Amino acid sequence: MSYEREDALEAKVMKRLEGIGYERVPIRSNEALEQNFRDILNRRHAKLKAEPLSDKEFSRLMTQINNKSVFDSAKILRDKFVLKRDDETELYLEFFDQKNYARNSFQVTNQISVEDRFKGRYDVTVLINGLPVVQLELKRRGVAINEAFNQVKRYRRDNYTGLFRYTQLFLLSNYNDTRYFANGDKEIMKSHMFYWTDEENNRIVR
Known part of the structure; x- marks a missing residue:
């Protein structure tokens, strides 16, 4: 049996996602994650292109949407959000376009390092409009898939705070075996x- 290195599998995943249209972005910290989210907000909303969010407005927004429960984060992701601007006007923000998926921004990054209760570094993160909605935990060929599951379990307990509460799906793979859970x-x-299966519910294995 060949033992493909974990970083080799990670490189294949990144290349595949880039190949189907995901923009590869270099995000290595929580601070960079929040800045990327802010940049995309300003880019996606017409009113913000002319007058981007001020530091106070963005701070106020993050206070209201950041570090919520997974359930509440999913509701925020789905619904429109009303933000009061510095001049007291109201701005309606949409974090995910459910009617026209092409209007969303799809990105992928790898090796985000965080430090909450313990240090953590996430293999591959899929972002929609700057929010990390899918997390991939990869292991080299030959390592049991349960090792990836246990690592995600530790991350959920010790590290998943802030915008990572918007994670909706976990995908685990050791190349031969790929599984997922909400x-x-x-x-x-x-x-x-x-x-992980095909359209006829046949398991996809390598």
Whole structure:
């Protein structure tokens, strides 16, 4: 059996996502993640192109949407959000366009380092409009998929704060075996994992 290195699998995943249209962005910290989110907000909303969010406005926004429960974060992601600007006018923000997916910004990054209760570094992160909605945990070929699950479990307990509460889906792979499960506020269990399958529900293996 060949033992493909974890970083080799990571490189393949990144290349594949770039190949189907995801923009590769260099995000290595929580601070860079928040700045990228802010930049995309200003770019996606017509009123913000002419008058971008001020530091106070962005700080106020983050106070209201950041570090919420996974359930509340999902609601914020789906609904329109009203932000009061410095001049007391109201601005309606949309974090995800459900009607026209092409109006959303799709990005991918890797090796984001965070330091909450403990240090953590995430393999691959998929972002929609700057929010990290899918997290991929990869292991080299030959390592049990449960190792990836246990690592995600530790990250959820010790590290997933701030905008990472918007993570909706976890995808685990050791190249031969790929599984996924939804995020939530309750304890996750291995029985929550589903196999990655094709349209006819056949498991995809390599």
